[in-house]
Amino acid sequence: AQSVTQPDIHITVSEGASLELRCNYSYGATPYLFWYVQSPGQGLQLLLKYFSGDTLVQGIKGFEAEFKRSQSSFNLRKPSVHWSDAAEYFCAVGEQAGTALIFGKGTTLSVSS
Amino acid sequence: GAVVSQHPSRVICKSGTSVKIECRSLDFQATTMFWYRQFPKQSLMLMATSNEGSKATYEQGVEKDKFLINHASLTLSTLTVTSAHPEDSSFYICSARAPQSNYGYTFGSGTRLTVV
Numbered sequence: 001a002q003s004v005t006q007p008d009i010h011i012t013v014s015e016g017a018s019l020e021l022r023c024n025y026s027y028g029a030t031p032y033l034f035w036y037v038q039s040p041g042q043g044l045q046l047l048l049k050y051f052s053g054d055t056l057v058q059g060i061k062g063f064e065a066e067f068k069r070s071q072s073s074f075n076l077r078k079p080s081v082h083w084s085d086a087a088e089y090f091c092a093v094g095e096q097a098g099t100a101l102i103f104g105k106g107t108t109l110s111v112s113s
Numbered sequence: 114g115a116v117v118s119q120h121p122s123r124v125i126c127k128s129g130t131s132v133k134i135e136c137r138s139l140d141f142q143a144t145t146m147f148w149y150r151q152f153p154k155q156s157l158m159l160m161a162t163s164n165e166g167s168k169a170t171y172e173q174g175v176e177k178d179k180f181l182i183n184h185a186s187l188t189l190s191t192l193t194v195t196s197a198h199p200e201d202s203s204f205y206i207c208s209a210r211a212p213q214s215n216y217g218y219t220f221g222s223g224t225r226l227t228v229v
Contacts, residue, residue, distance in 0.1 A: 034218065043119070043206055043222040044157075090156065094218075098210065100147045101218055105156045 002027040004093050006104035013081045014112050021076040021107050023091030032094035033074040034101060035065055037087045044090065050074065061085070086111045115141055115211030119221025126197055126228055134192045134224045136207030142187035143209035148180075151204040151223075160205075163190040197228040 003026045013019050025031055032051050036044040048059025055067040065076045074091060088108050092101040116139040126132050136146055144165045149157040161182050162170045169182035179201075181193040190209075194201050206223045 036220070041204075041223070041225065044208075044220040046217050046219070049217055092218075098145065100159045100162055101208070102159070103157045 004091050004104035006107050008107045010108045012110040015083050016080050019078045019081045021089050023074045024072050025093045034092040035076045036090045039087050083111045115219045117209055117219045117221045123225045131195045136190045136221050138188045138209050141211045146190040147208040148192050149206045199228045202228045
């Protein structure tokens with residue numbers, strides 16, 4: 001069965017510093033991969049997704065992620081973090097188009113000034 | 114862009130009563146919607162897949178008789194928590210795939226259910 005692992009429960013980054021959130025997945029074929037952000041008490045906002053093609057994906061708010069098949073990873077990056085980026089970040093995997101997403105446990109990002 | 118509207122955003126109900134949560138796709142038709150449950154500081158757990166015009170598919174461990182799902186039209190799915198108990202208190206989120214967003218999954222804003 002497919003699964004998603006986000007190894008870091010909580011990360012604190014200084015404002016202006018770079019960010020990398022890790023995500024590893026377990027799935028036999030090429031999965032559909034997603035990163036979502038959730039503010040407290042809110043729904044989820046899609047940051048970016050990967051279905052196929054270029055393995056470096058650009059998203060909203062200056063985020064990007066790179067699909068590495070050899071490492072079964074889809075890490076999220078941002079070159080310069082803003083205080084407003086503090087939130088919960090979820091990596092998710094879809095088995096194929098149309099099925100429900102499976103989520104990782106999430107990483108809480110705190111931004112220090 | 115694709116919008117999924119979820120209502121209500123917050124609800125408090127007494128133990129033993131039923132609560133209905135609505136999930137609407139505003140600018141697209143959703144033949145399939147997904148319902149998730151999220152406990153505080155935890156991830157989203159899939160409860161069921163809602164299919165328009167047919168019975169929902171529930172995940173293992175989810176009580177079908179407690180969490181009634183109806184998907185009567187291409188733009189509306191409802192989740193009814195029947196005979197609610199305090200342990201049903203949680204954050205419920207619906208999701209649908211929208212063609213106009215290249216089939217990205219769009220999520221509702223969630224419903225905070227508190228059973229007292």
